Amino acid sequence: MSSPVIRVVDLWKIYEDGTEGSTALRGTSMEITRGEVLALLGKSGSGKTTLLNLLAGLDRPSRGFIEVEGKNLQNLGDKGRTLLRRRRLGFIFQFFNLLPTLTAFENVYLALELAGKGTPAQVFAVLAEVGLKGKEKRYPHELSGGEQQRVAIARAIVKEPALILADEPTGNLDTATGMQILELLSSRCRESGMSLLMVTHTPMARRFADRVLHMVDGVIRPEADGEEPGP
Ligand SMILES: Nc1ncnc2c1ncn2[C@@H]1O[C@H](COP(=O)(O)OP(=O)(O)OP(=O)(O)O)[C@@H](O)[C@H]1O
DSSP, X not given: OOOOSEEEEEEEEEEOOSSSOEEEEEEEEEEEOTTOEEEEEEOTTSSHHHHHXXXXXXXXXXXXXXXXXXXXXXXXXXXXXXXXXXXXXXXXXXXXXXXXXXXHHHHHHHHHHHHTOOOHHHXXXXXXXXXXXXXXXXXXXXXXXXXXXXXXXXXXXXXXXXEEEEESXXXXXXXXXXXXXXXXXXXXXXXXXXXXXXXXXXXXXXXXXXXEEEEETTEEEEGGGOSSOOO
């Protein structure tokens, strides 16, 4: 069996905010295998964003550890974690987070440059693949929300990362556009063996997932134990 892309072991996060700490994660564990598409649901404040920040190496766990492709994030150092983010992780956000002064092409090309690999031809190919052929020179404000999210998907997948972390990827889109985006993202990840962890409040996201997880009070639980079964 192949080793997991992500291994989370007994992860705790206690935010120290002066007087009493706020415990966001309470000893949670999980694994993500190659090419697996996961939806992570959970109430507001249950710890989803905290987990994403820790997986991205943007914050440190209070206890426990995370391995990305067998490497313990804490042992990598700041520089190592930055390189890992640029090369092995992709990010998709609710509000797209494209650079407004760069065209669609330039937004995607920048990600490739930061990853230290790739050619302009790859950028054209990936933009065509997400349905943006002919729109490469548009700036974000000249694109619809769905199109901007397609640029963000292209930016994430162009470097073929091990894992894509998506935080509410359809939160700012209408239902039909959101479905198209989830279909595109989940099928492309499966085809290329990229893993996808999407945090979502959208129950329809479970249709596109291989596995649905629920964050309940700082602990990840499988769907069966979840607190809010969906439609
Ligand atoms: N920087 C911080 N300092 C102190 N407490 C924090 C901090 N960030 C988050 N928390 C607390 O940790 C808990 C989990 O927050 P988190 O943002 O991870 O939840 P979430 O599931 O992503 O919520 P939402 O769906 O609303 O985005 C909450 O109780 C929150 O108040």
